[in-house]
Amino acid sequence: MDKAALRSAMRARRRALGEAALREAEARAAAALIAHACWRSARTVGLHAATRGELPTDLLLAAALAAGKRVALPRQSPGGMEFRLTSSPAELATGPHGIPEPSAQASAVAPADLDLVLAPGLAFDRLGNRLGQGGGDYDRLLAMLPAGTATVGWCHDFQLVERVPTEPHDRRVGWLGAPSGLLRAG
Numbered sequence: 001m002d003k004a005a006l007r008s009a010m011r012a013r014r015r016a017l018g019e020a021a022l023r024e025a026e027a028r029a030a031a032a033l034i035a036h037a038c039w040r041s042a043r044t045v046g047l048h049a050a051t052r053g054e055l056p057t058d059l060l061l062a063a064a065l066a067a068g069k070r071v072a073l074p075r076q077s078p079g080g081m082e083f084r085l086t087s088s089p090a091e092l093a094t095g096p097h098g099i100p101e102p103s104a105q106a107s108a109v110a111p112a113d114l115d116l117v118l119a120p121g122l123a124f125d126r127l128g129n130r131l132g133q134g135g136g137d138y139d140r141l142l143a144m145l146p147a148g149t150a151t152v153g154w155c156h157d158f159q160l161v162e163r164v165p166t167e168p169h170d171r172r173v174g175w176l177g178a179p180s181g182l183l184r185a186g
Contacts, residue, residue, distance in 0.1 A: 003165050006131055010122040013158055014053025025156055026056040028179035034063055036182050038150035038175070042115035044070040046083050048154075049092060049100035054120050055154050055178070061089060072109040074137070075101040081137035083109040111144040117151050119173050124153040128172035128185025129164040142171035152177040153185070 001009070017025075033039050045064050050056045064071045065087065072083035076095050084106035086092060092100035119138045123131040130153050132138050142151060153173040157180050176183045 007122050017053045022056055025179040026059055029177050030059040032182045033177050044113050044115050046072050046114045046117035048120050051099050055156050073102050112146055118154040123159050123161045123164050124155055124176055125164045129166050131164045139171045
């Protein structure tokens, strides 16, 4: 299946999910990640505000803030995607793509300062290959992260596929976080 067909199929499956299914999937996936050493050792975590049937991140945001972690979320800027700190979901406002994001006044976080990053996507394979929305923002971010940064593809179990079509600019994640658990990619 090519990228366009896979994107279309995954978007349709996500749209079909109800709120109860999303919350149950989130609870299972979040519990697995929170129990892992990569979460416990992270001081600054890069999350995202889930939209359009993505696996939610609300529980992780609350857990990170409760644990005293610094939480950064992406914000679209003229130069692309950048991460900015947030201390509450109430601080987020809808950005240009309809996704909640921190304000321009929130403190910026350099990629090198992120200890753990959740990368959304439409599909992932067991090698850590990721199919995003097509804009390349997360591929650029993943390419800038230091080698020690834990990267987690955050997805529903059905988004784990046999093979994701890749191109030279595509970047892999090191872990796959899904309701079935946290799996090492590779």
